Amino acid sequence: MPSVAVRSPAKINLCLGVGPVRRDGFHPLATVYQAIDLYDEVRATLQAPDEFSVVTHSLAEEHPDVPVGIDNIAVRAALLLQEHTGVSAGVALAIRKEIPVAGGMAGGSSDAAAALVACNELWGTGLTRAELEPLAAQLGSDVPFLLHGGNAVGAGRGERVTPVLARGSYHWVVAVAHEGLSTAAVYAEFDRLTASRRLPEPVVPDTLMAAMRSGDPEQLGAALSNDLAEAALSLRPELQDTLDMGAEVGALGAIVSGSGPTCLFLAEDEPHATDIATALAGTGLCSDVVQARGPVPGVRTI
Numbered sequence: 001m002p003s004v005a006v007r008s009p010a011k012i013n014l015c016l017g018v019g020p021v022r023r024d025g026f027h028p029l030a031t032v033y034q035a036i037d038l039y040d041e042v043r044a045t046l047q048a049p050d051e052f053s054v055v056t057h058s059l060a061e062e063h064p065d066v067p068v069g070i071d072n073i074a075v076r077a078a079l080l081l082q083e084h085t086g087v088s089a090g091v092a093l094a095i096r097k098e099i100p101v102a103g104g105m106a107g108g109s110s111d112a113a114a115a116l117v118a119c120n121e122l123w124g125t126g127l128t129r130a131e132l133e134p135l136a137a138q139l140g141s142d143v144p145f146l147l148h149g150g151n152a153v154g155a156g157r158g159e160r161v162t163p164v165l166a167r168g169s170y171h172w173v174v175a176v177a178h179e180g181l182s183t184a185a186v187y188a189e190f191d192r193l194t195a196s197r198r199l200p201e202p203v204v205p206d207t208l209m210a211a212m213r214s215g216d217p218e219q220l221g222a223a224l225s226n227d228l229a230e231a232a233l234s235l236r237p238e239l240q241d242t243l244d245m246g247a248e249v250g251a252l253g254a255i256v257s258g259s260g261p262t263c264l265f266l267a268e269d270e271p272h273a274t275d276i277a278t279a280l281a282g283t284g285l286c287s288d289v290v291q292a293r294g295p296v297p298g299v300r301t302i
């Protein structure tokens with residue numbers, strides 16, 4: 001049977017400014033996304049019309065936390081493309097997951113972007129990337145960015161994406177927590193914690209844009225920020241120990257990734273990243289510690 005394989009990166013947020021909740025339940029964001037070289041792979045194989053299935057696996061283990069069938073966001077992406085184009089075809093999706101599940105790194109969103117690109121090619125539906133974008137936005141706020149990759153500003157609820165010209169390739173250490181966090185629960189905790197505050201409209205800090213133009217990791221490390229960190233730490237106080245440990249071993253910046261609970265550390269170079277990763281791996285605070293580089297392109301066929 002004909003098949004198409006794509007690989008799709010994880011994302012991190014170099015800044016994540018969050019404003020007061022909107023009437024539709026979403027929050028206005030001012031974020032800078034970066035795609036990093038931690039990839040899921042999605043293979044789409046042609047099936048008879050109305051046959052849609054998914055299996056997920058990683059090199060190490062089965063993924064009991066990732067739903068099969070219509071609850072999997074990759075299947076929803078395939079069904080949305082079918083509905084939008086009227087094509088008469090089905091698909092079997094095999095997903096090899098490397099991006100932590102419920103880790104604040106857009107794992108599901110990345111699989112959704114991957115499924116859109118893979119099915120569009122498999123079915124010959126011929127939509128351009130620009131035509132896929134509104135479908136991506138329908139699937140989730142982070143999904144359009146995964147089609148682009150690189151560095152980009154995210155506005156609206158995160159779905160309005162504009163590429164950023166920047167210098168530098170950065171070395172990250174990714175500390176994966178023992179248990180995931182629900183994105184909706186973290187935003188709800190943010191609302192609870194900020195209920196009595198007057199929140200300004202979020203903006204991307206000038207210091208961050210300047211650091212990205214300079215390509216200097218030290219400047220970038222000092223400019224990292226995340227308005228959801230307080231909420232993630234309120235739900236998972238032990239994440240503070242992980243952040244402190246990274247800072248102790250000389251990380252240039254230490255932040256919660258998106259809605260968490262994954263924590264991110266910026267290193268000067270590869271050997272420094274290895275030092276930070278080794279120190280974190282020895283603490284028992286994380287279930288896994290991996291090194292990654294960014295920026296990298298968005299979803300690509302392989």
Ligand SMILES: C[C@](O)(CO)[C@H](O)COP(=O)(O)OP(=O)(O)OC[C@H]1O[C@@H](n2ccc(N)nc2=O)[C@H](O)[C@@H]1O
Pocket residue numbers: 013016025026027028029031104106109139140141142143156157158183184187258259
């Ligand atoms: C935390 C981030 O990863 C940062 O990039 C994103 O904001 C989350 O993006 P996502 O997982 O694609 O989120 P969606 O699938 O669109 O929404 C999941 C839930 O997160 C909350 N949500 C998401 C995005 C946003 N701007 N405001 C929100 O309040 C809503 O409760 C929503 O029901």
Ligand SMILES: Nc1ncnc2c1ncn2[C@@H]1O[C@H](COP(=O)(O)OP(=O)(O)OP(=O)(O)O)[C@@H](O)[C@H]1O
Pocket residue numbers: 065066067071072073074095100101102103104105106107108109111112142180181183258259260
């Ligand atoms: N293909 C998929 N991969 C991972 N999780 C999926 C997938 N499809 C549906 N899910 C469900 O979505 C939930 C959130 O998973 P995901 O890995 O996307 O979280 P996340 O990376 O924290 O999201 P984000 O950073 O975009 O807020 C999971 O707990 C799982 O139940």
